[in-house]
Amino acid sequence: MAKACLTRSTWARSRPVEQGFRTSAQWYDGVTARRHEGEAEWDGSGQLLLHSSDGQSTAVALEDLRYFEKRRDSLVYARDSVADFRLVLPADLPPALDRALPTRGEYGAWIDRMGLGKAIIGFGAISAVAVALFMTAPEWLGPRVPVSWERKMGDAMIGNFGGRLCHTPAADAALAKMQDRIDPAAGDIRVGLANIDMVNAVALPGGQVLMFDGIIQQAESPEELAGVLGHEIGHVRERHVMTALLRQFGLSILLAGANSGLGDTAFGIAAMGYSRDAELEADAYARKQMAKGRVSPLGAAGFFERMAKESGEGESPALIGWIATHPSSRDRAKAYRTSATEGAAYPPVLTKQEFAALKSACKDDPDVEDFDFF
Amino acid sequence: MDDQDGASAFGFEGSWREFAPIAFTNLLLTIVTLGIYRFWATPRERRYLWSRSRFVDENLEWAGTGKELFIGFLLVLLLFALPFFVISQVAQALVMRGQEALGTILTLGSFLLIFYLAGVARFRALRYRLSRTRWRGIRGGSDNQGFGFGLSYMWKTLVGYVALGLMIPWSMTSLWNERWGKMSFGPYEFQANAESGGVFARFLLFYLSPLIFFVGALVLGAMGMLAGFGVGGEEGAKIGGFVSLLGIALFFYLGLGLIAVVFYAKYYREVVGATQWRDIGFSFEASTGDWIKLLLGDFALVVLTLGIGWIFLSYRHWKFFMVHLEARGEILLDELTQSTTRTATHGEGLLDAFDMGAI
Numbered sequence: 051m052a053k054a055c056l057t058r059s060t061w062a063r064s065r066p067v068e069q070g071f072r073t074s075a076q077w078y079d080g081v082t083a084r085r086h087e088g089e090a091e092w093d094g095s096g097q098l099l100l101h102s103s104d105g106q107s108t109a110v111a112l113e114d115l116r117y118f119e120k121r122r123d124s125l126v127y128a129r130d131s132v133a134d135f136r137l138v139l140p141a142d143l144p145p146a147l148d149r150a151l152p153t154r155g156e157y158g159a160w161i162d163r164m165g166l167g168k169a170i171i172g173f174g175a176i177s178a179v180a181v182a183l184f185m186t187a188p189e190w191l192g193p194r195v196p197v198s199w200e201r202k203m204g205d206a207m208i209g210n211f212g213g214r215l216c217h218t219p220a221a222d223a224a225l226a227k228m229q230d231r232i233d234p235a236a237g238d239i240r241v242g243l244a245n246i247d248m249v250n251a252v253a254l255p256g257g258q259v260l261m262f263d264g265i266i267q268q269a270e271s272p273e274e275l276a277g278v279l280g281h282e283i284g285h286v287r288e289r290h291v292m293t294a295l296l297r298q299f300g301l302s303i304l305l306a307g308a309n310s311g312l313g314d315t316a317f318g319i320a321a322m323g324y325s326r327d328a329e330l331e332a333d334a335y336a337r338k339q340m341a342k343g344r345v346s347p348l349g350a351a352g353f354f355e356r357m358a359k360e361s362g363e364g365e366s367p368a369l370i371g372w373i374a375t376h377p378s379s380r381d382r383a384k385a386y387r388t389s390a391t392e393g394a395a396y397p398p399v400l401t402k403q404e405f406a407a408l409k410s411a412c413k414d415d416p417d418v419e420d421f422d423f424f
Numbered sequence: 425m426d427d428q429d430g431a432s433a434f435g436f437e438g439s440w441r442e443f444a445p446i447a448f449t450n451l452l453l454t455i456v457t458l459g460i461y462r463f464w465a466t467p468r469e470r471r472y473l474w475s476r477s478r479f480v481d482e483n484l485e486w487a488g489t490g491k492e493l494f495i496g497f498l499l500v501l502l503l504f505a506l507p508f509f510v511i512s513q514v515a516q517a518l519v520m521r522g523q524e525a526l527g528t529i530l531t532l533g534s535f536l537l538i539f540y541l542a543g544v545a546r547f548r549a550l551r552y553r554l555s556r557t558r559w560r561g562i563r564g565g566s567d568n569q570g571f572g573f574g575l576s577y578m579w580k581t582l583v584g585y586v587a588l589g590l591m592i593p594w595s596m597t598s599l600w601n602e603r604w605g606k607m608s609f610g611p612y613e614f615q616a617n618a619e620s621g622g623v624f625a626r627f628l629l630f631y632l633s634p635l636i637f638f639v640g641a642l643v644l645g646a647m648g649m650l651a652g653f654g655v656g657g658e659e660g661a662k663i664g665g666f667v668s669l670l671g672i673a674l675f676f677y678l679g680l681g682l683i684a685v686v687f688y689a690k691y692y693r694e695v696v697g698a699t700q701w702r703d704i705g706f707s708f709e710a711s712t713g714d715w716i717k718l719l720l721g722d723f724a725l726v727v728l729t730l731g732i733g734w735i736f737l738s739y740r741h742w743k744f745f746m747v748h749l750e751a752r753g754e755i756l757l758d759e760l761t762q763s764t765t766r767t768a769t770h771g772e773g774l775l776d777a778f779d780m781g782a783i
Contacts, residue, residue: 078561083610083760085482085560121475121483122437134561134762136485157453158464158490166449174456181458 071144075100080134090139092147100137110137117152127151192293197256200292204256208242213419216243216263221411224404225261228272231343231399232280232336239286241279245412245420251278253285255292263412270352272400275408277350277386280336287335290328298323333382337389346396347386354383433751436743437483438476440736446472447735463497464490473742479559479751487563488556504541508534536578543577544570547603554607555767560757564609565765576602593620593627593691600695609701610760618698626687633683640679641672682716689715696749704753710744718744 070093077086077100091099098115100108110129118126118136125143129135143151155162161169183190208215225241233239239257246262253259259282261275269275285291324332340347358379400408412418450465467488474486511534518527547570554564577599584595597618604616645668652664689712696708710718722740725733 080561081762083560083562083757085757119471119475119485126485134487134558134563136558136561157449157468158461161453170452170456173453173461177456177458 070094071147073140073143075140076138078134078136080132080136090137092150094146096150098137112150112152115152117154120154125151125154188293188296192291192296193289195255195292201256204254204258207254208258213417214245215260216245216412216415216418218407218411218414220404220407221414224400224408227404228276228279228399229283231345232276232339233283233287234343239283243408243411245415245418251282253282253291255295257286259283259286266408266411271349272398272405272408273346273349273396274353275349276340276345276399277336277347277353280339280345280350281332283339284332284335285324285328288328288331290324290332294324294328297325333385337386341389341391344394344396345399347389351383351386351390354379354386358383433480434746434749435478436476436746437478438473438739438743440739442476443469443472443736443739447739451735460494463493466490466493469738473739474557477742477746482560485558486556487558488552508538539581540574540578543581544574546577547573547606550603550607554609555763555765559609560760561762562610562760563763563767564607565763565767566607567765568606570606573599573602573606589630593623596620596691597623597695597698601698604699608763608765610763612702612760614699614701616695616699618695622694623687623691626690629683629686633680637672637676637679640675644668644671644675685715685719686712702753702755704751704755707750707752708748709750710748714744714748 070091072089072091075090086102088102091101096112098110100110114129114131115127116130118128123141125139125141127137229241239259241259244260244262248262248264249268251261251265265278337347446468450468453461454465467490470486474484477484511530515527515530551566557564580595580599584592597620600618601616604614607614648664648668649661652660689710693708696706699706722737725736
């Protein structure tokens with residue numbers, strides 16, 4: 051049984067060769083576990099002759115060999131043409147044969163070709179760029195998210211607010227009138243009123259803007275609200291919303307859409323942070339649009355002054371405004387105040403009745419639900 | 425091949441000095457490739473460990489590649505992780521839109537599927553390892569896909585937990601038997617007839633543990649308070665009591681861990697000892713003390729090197745395995761022909777995804 055046909059490789063009769071290198075060798079044929087022992091002979095050509103101790107010889111083309119691994123004192127080669135064939139040669143081969151044999155791999159083909167040092171530097175550089183791209187993804191990816199995609203997310207989020215939006219015919223009309231003064235072109239931005247007792251307003255993806263009831267209640271004039279609305283519309287127009295969402299919740303939000311659990315908590319959206327630059331841009335947009343629509347910026351200035359007083363910011367140095375991501379309310383108030391044209395006549399944004407309708411919208415809407423954080 | 429009396433049939437000839445350059449370059453390359461090199465690091469490590477492991481008169485070989493591990497990982501990502509993510513999102517959306525029942529069913533269903541796949545993954549990981557292990561040019565494998573084993577894994581694990589977990593030893597041994605019974609090396613199949621009776625006594629220690637803890641807690645607590653009282657009166661008693669509580673917590677974790685090791689050492693001796701390959705029987709000689717030494721060594725190595733020693737754990741574990749593994753019996757080399765099992769072209773992706781050990 052021991053001498054059964056060993057391999058599918060070529061067979062040759064043992065032929066005496068005087069010159070040439072001979073070394074002890076072992077090989078397995080990949081068919082049985084029997085070990086073949088004998089000598090490997092190399093005459094400088096492109097093949098090795100394996101002389102088995104029982105007198106058989108096998109020719110193996112060098113280019114058919116593939117480096118497999120290094121053991122402590124030996125090298126192991128496989129063959130491409132014969133599965134699981136293994137040739138074990140001593141590690142101290144003459145340099146000429148060593149060069150003729152396939153090169154030894156260690157780390158994997160790419161890295162072996164490059165060399166370890168270069169590979170580490172190269173991969174390190176690529177990884178650094180990848181990490182940087184990933185970390186800055188909100189900034190460059192946010193404005194590039196397709197509008198239709200953004201709109202779908204916004205619709206889903208509004209859906210999660212459910213019946214907590216306050217609607218009365220008078221309030222809806224007042225909101226629409228205010229929006230028309232600031233952003234007359236706006237057919238694509240939808241403004242709503244949410245029954246949430248927080249002094250806040252948010253811009254959702256897809257051009258949805260929500261004013262919270264809390265900010266409506268504390269407003270002393272419709273011009274204040276116009277300033278806030280202009281600011282939020284500014285975020286929409288300057289395409290800050292996706293960037294802020296990406297910053298807050300990571301790239302997963304693009305996959306998860308509105309179902310990542312953030313949509314159902316207004317808290318999550320209210321906590322959404324814009325960069326300092328984005329806030330200033332939105333403010334600038336609001337002032338520009340208010341000037342165009344002849345809306346007095348003094349209301350907004352008054353609002354920020356009140357915010358500054360409430361947070362005790364009045365005494366802190368203005369320098370903080372440059373450090374904190376959020377521009378200081380005091381600086382913002384000043385910017386609004388100085389943007390007012392002296393002696394200009396600003397027609398009121400809303401009539402007294404319209405302003406009152408806004409204030410009582412959430413009380414008057416019989417179907418609206420209360421908002422609970424938990 | 426003759427029965428090797430005296431000398432062990434398995435041996436390990438590696439040294440950590442040879443392993444260190446492999447482990448450190450692997451770590452470095454894994455870091456600079458943000459983890460992607462891991463798939464190539466694993467076969468590099470295994471090629472070394474296998475090549476320094478001897479069975480009778482020839483060393484083992486690891487023939488697995490990084491590429492196939494990478495492909496396996498991608499397949500799992502595509503076929504399981506992505507659908508699972510989508511399903512969980514859909515379920516969440518359903519619950520939010522008032523379809524609680526449907527959403528819950530979907531979530532439960534996907535968890536059942538994961539449970540099932542965990543079983544399939546355990547099977548396939550073993551199959552993969554055998555199919556990539558060469559000895560004298562011969563490999564192992566299995567023609568079974570492991571889908572049936574996944575079902576067995578589900579129901580046997582569940583049955584194990586009914587009756588206060590009394591059936592766990594049975595489920596563990598019978599799953600071992602089922603898994604190994606479907607594996608082969610060369611032309612011969614493995615056979616495993618492990619019995620739960622042998623490990624049942626040690627398993628009962630888990631039930632004694634609450635009692636031991638209770639008594640231990642009483643004694644420790646009383647001693648601590650008394651000692652504290654002796655030192656500092658009422659105040660001292662409070663502090664002493666607090667220290668005792670800490671001691672009890674420590675005792676609890678260490679005690680439970682110790683029972684687990686006591687059980688597992690016996691379990692491993694039982695299952696390996698009941699495994700046969702043709703005329704060769706295996707045994708595993710590690711005592712509970714050996715296991716404890718291994719784990720304490722692991723702990724010391726990782727802590728004293730501030731975590732870097734972690735890269736040597738695979739070396740230590742493989743060495744432990746090879747040093748304590750024994751085989752007895754004989755096999756005719758001429759009859760030991762190549763395995764005819766199909767080899768998967770991808771690696772142990774599933775198991776990687778579930779992050780489980782192999783042996």
